[in-house]
Amino acid sequence: MRHHLTLLLIILSILIFFSSAKPVFGPIGVAEKHKIAKMLQNEQKSLQMLEEEQALLERVVETLSKEIEDKEAHIDQLKRSYTHGHGAISNIMDDYRSSFKNGIGARPGR
Numbered sequence: 001m002r003h004h005l006t007l008l009l010i011i012l013s014i015l016i017f018f019s020s021a022k023p024v025f026g027p028i029g030v031a032e033k034h035k036i037a038k039m040l041q042n043e044q045k046s047l048q049m050l051e052e053e054q055a056l057l058e059r060v061v062e063t064l065s066k067e068i069e070d071k072e073a074h075i076d077q078l079k080r081s082y083t084h085g086h087g088a089i090s091n092i093m094d095d096y097r098s099s100f101k102n103g104i105g106a107r108p109g110r
Contacts, residue, residue, distance in 0.1 A: 028036075
């Protein structure tokens with residue numbers, strides 16, 4: 001009997017709760033729907049602009065990365081030509097060293 005009363009009380013409480021539950025803001029009017037649609041449209045435009053900007057930045061990063069790789073490859077090529085004694089840079093550096101060692105002000109007091 002006690003379980004029946006507890007069960008009946010729980011069921012009655014649930015029925016009262018659901019019968020009194022109403023939407024907090026009530027139904028949405030036409031003006032509110034238009035405002036929400038306009039806000040959604042503005043957010044979609046903003047998102048599209050951000051996606052376009054992100055794509056542009058990705059292309060810039062890709063281009064700069066390629067340029068950096070090209071410059072690094074060129075520097076490596078110049079280093080190899082200098083260390084192997086081939087190429088114009090090696091000759092210029094050799095001329096510079098020999099001129100510095102044998103130049104007028106290279107050995108003061110001699």
